[in-house]
Amino acid sequence: MFARAKCDFLRSHKPIPRDAIPSTIYTAADIKTFGATGAARMDLQHRNNVKVMGDGPSTLIFSHGFGCDQSMWRYLAEGFTDRFTVVLYDLVGAGESDLEAYDREKYNSLAGYARDLNEIIDHYARGPVIVVGHSVSSMIGTLADRQAPGSIAAHIMIGPSPCYIDTDDYVGGFKLEDIHSLLDILDSNYLGWSSTMAPVIMGTPGQPALSEELMNSFCRTEPDIAKQFARVTFMSDNRQDIVGLATPTLILQSTDDLIAPLAVGDYLHAVLPNSTLCLVANVGHCPHMSSPSACSEAMENFLSPWIGEHVN
């Protein structure tokens, strides 16, 4: 029976609908061996450097923010692999994604990234999907939800902001010239970009000796791509898309975050009807790195409806 099912899947060239995979029969490892939609998954894997961990009945997809890659989830994601299928990926243009796949037209708006996220959901997720998005990826998750309603069961938004620039009575925290100043910084780091990303070449105190190869793999960014992504991110206004989104949403709001100030968290909580606003005592825009335990605690509470029994 098992072998037969496997062949059927190989023959069909369409993505397997998630509902068609009874979690009681197949494990995530099985799905991985199937190569469900063989080539399409291979392409996605290559394009977005997709990593799958764990085999829980629900799926957590972690989507990183501007300036980094999936390695920023290292302090947070592993804590969920025992109960969830955990999917990590790099946005195209970031980390170890396929730079050849970077299409300036497609990624000239967040909608292009949202399409990619939906493809990853189609090919890798099992059971209900919870998208954990940091910063701009919260909006990518929102757009993916709008593009394919029902595909996402819940959102966890870490430091989200639907619009960075102040307009009328909306407080985003920035003025247009601030964003231009960022683009200028990105420009002026252009020549030394690779070294910008490198650590100090010396025995890094208090850290295990990392090989140079490993060190340079963090948050690699192509300067031209980083500039476009910065523009797309910080010039975007997704308030139309976020208002009224009924999907259950947890907003993880740092108490002191330059990029996503408290007022923005309040705004989102007000316009998202099924949202929970959780303040995390944290300075900076990356609470999942600087305060991972506070984040995972809040996530555990929120995720309880989707936490399943360990399958094995």
Next chain:
Amino acid sequence: MSTDQPLLPDNQMLFDEAPCGLVVTKEDGTILRSNQTFSHSIGLDAQALIGRRFQDLLTMGGRIFHQTHWSPLMQMQGSVAEVKLDLVHHDKHIVTMLLNGVRREHASGAFYELALFGTKDRDKYERELLNARKVAEDLLREKTAAESALRQAQAELKSAYEEAQLRASFAEQMVAIVSHDLKNPLTAIKMASGILAREERTTRESKMLGHISQSVNRAERMIADLLDLALARVGQGITLSPSTVDLHAFVGASVDELRMTFPEATLVHQTVGTGNACLDADRVQQIIGNLVANSVAYGDLQQPITITSRVEQDHAVVSVKNQGPVIPDSLMDVLFEPMIRGAKTGTDSRSVGLGLFIVREIVRAHNGVVSVNSTPESGTTFTATFPMV
């Protein structure tokens, strides 16, 4: 015991006066300690800096960059090197600095130790490089766009040219086929009218038969011209059957025939030198016929038309000269192209504009040249020059 051993400055002094800014912060950026060099470079007292956050000293763009780029990196890889940052000096001007930073773990947590170097000139140089690069990239883009536009234009031109060739070739083949096929019905008309003319006819009938005969002759000449055009253009070119002839005798005979054809004109034959030439006599007669016909059509019939045959050592020359209006300059360059006609075309135009084209093709087939000279003083002279073989 030596007493001139220089004293090493104490650690505090080494820290404070180090040749780079030194700052120690908490993980959230709160400044715990900074040296004098750093204080000087941003115009703030070291004491006043304590408790402030390092990132708050940056421009807004720098703060975003700090949050999105080097802060996560400091946590993950424990250090960053050569990050260029813009700090805001106390008096509001921007100070560009290079930053190296290390995260140092302690029992109670972690500190960030930062070293900052002024990089004003280097920054300026790098920005110049960057601008130069942008200019080069823009130029490259323009060049690429221009090349692509050029390629497209060339492709369009090529396809238009091919289409035109195809059409021209089709039209010429049509001419060849139609003119060939018209010959037979014309022959039938000519024969039938000839038979009719042999019997007794009223004056009116004879006149009408004369019209038929003239029209058929004219149509035949036109068809002959068209066939020559088709031969020159579509076929292998005009072919010759040359033979050795006495130039003057042969030209004189041709002129006599033309006197019958154009009784309204005065034709004068002049000869220069003596001798034989190797020519296709029928074709050269055609040349003289076409040139004389042109003279009759465009020249002043009150004045004689002069046909000159001249034998020289290396070549034979036949020219036809008439008085009359000068050929306009605009026509000179295209005079020998097919379908070109002079301005004054009577209703009785005998040709379809192929006369001079055929003249040129026949002369070329003889490896000769044809030229024209047209002035108010000396009239218009067409000259065909044939090499002696």
